[in-house]
Amino acid sequence: MNVAVDPDVISKGEFARRRGVTPGRVSQWLSEQKITGEAIVGEGRSALIRESVAVQQLARRLDPMQMTGNGLGTRLAPVTAQATAAAASAPAPPAAPIDALPLGDAPQAGASRPDGNSLEDRIKRERLAQLERANRDGARQEAVNAGLLTDAASAKQMVGRATAQLITRVEGALSEMATAISAEFKLPQRDVLHLLRTKFREVRAAAAADIRAQTEDLPTLVDFELDGVADQDETEPA
Structure with missing residues (x-):
């Protein structure tokens, strides 16, 4: 050749x-x-x-x-040279009147294939998807930093630990309370301690039942719309 x-x-x-x-x-x-x-x-x-x-x-x-x-x-x-020459000699198609075009359908230079499956179209779609993911992640992180969102499971664990520590501390102080009451009122310390522990357990059981009743109606997840994140059908823990 x-x-x-x-x-x-x-x-x-x-x-x-x-x-x-x-x-x-x-x-x-x-x-x-x-x-x-x-x-x-x-x-x-x-x-x-x-x-x-x-x-x-x-x-x-x-x-x-x-x-x-x-x-x-x-x-x-x-x-190719033939394609370039043919494109140069081909008459330009008549332009459609601007008022005849639907809103948002104005012609653009360098338009892609009509089917939208060219490599350039796929690259642009992937790039757009990356930008949208970055925007969603950024908005989500801003909400977390502002205290609008939190990990529900982590928060539940922290509250549980704090509550357990408080109950243990109060229960451990019952002996000191019994000793003080016994000395003040001239009562047997053992009897006072037994009474305090009995009443404390009753109060603790009643408080636990109240808390359970209050939380039964609370949803596991709360819908919260992040600013700058549109058309997302996601549910975030609040």
Whole structure:
């Protein structure tokens, strides 16, 4: 095959220009084996690129997540001389009147394929999903820092430990109370201690029953809408 007259075989610089990237990026693709085999014509620095094969390899091998940001401008469709000439000679379609377009349907430059399944479309959707997740996580963390949200299980454990420590401390002080009452009123310390413990257990049981009754009607989870997080059907522990 005569490479000189094959429009599909172009220089690395021309391939970079058609893809909208720098020649250094093309060299990186070559060194990383993103472009290999039949896509390379010749050897060394003078090697040429078979465009149709190279763009197919890039579409399969480039990581969409690495093409966010500046990589969104990378064009992976072949741009041959014939296609360029045909596009230049084709008459421009008549523009629809602005008032005939539905709100939000104004034409945009560089529109993607109508089916929305091009590599650029997938990259943009993934990038948008990342930004939305970051926004949700940021709003959630701000709410936690402001004390609007907390881990219900951790809070329950902390309250339980504090309550148990308080009850243990009061029960341990009953002996000292009995001794003081016995000395003040000239009563047997053992009888006073027995009475105090009996009444304390009755009060503790009644308080526990009241608390259980009050918490039975409380929901396990509470809906709380975070500012800046829209259309989320999640329930956060408050």
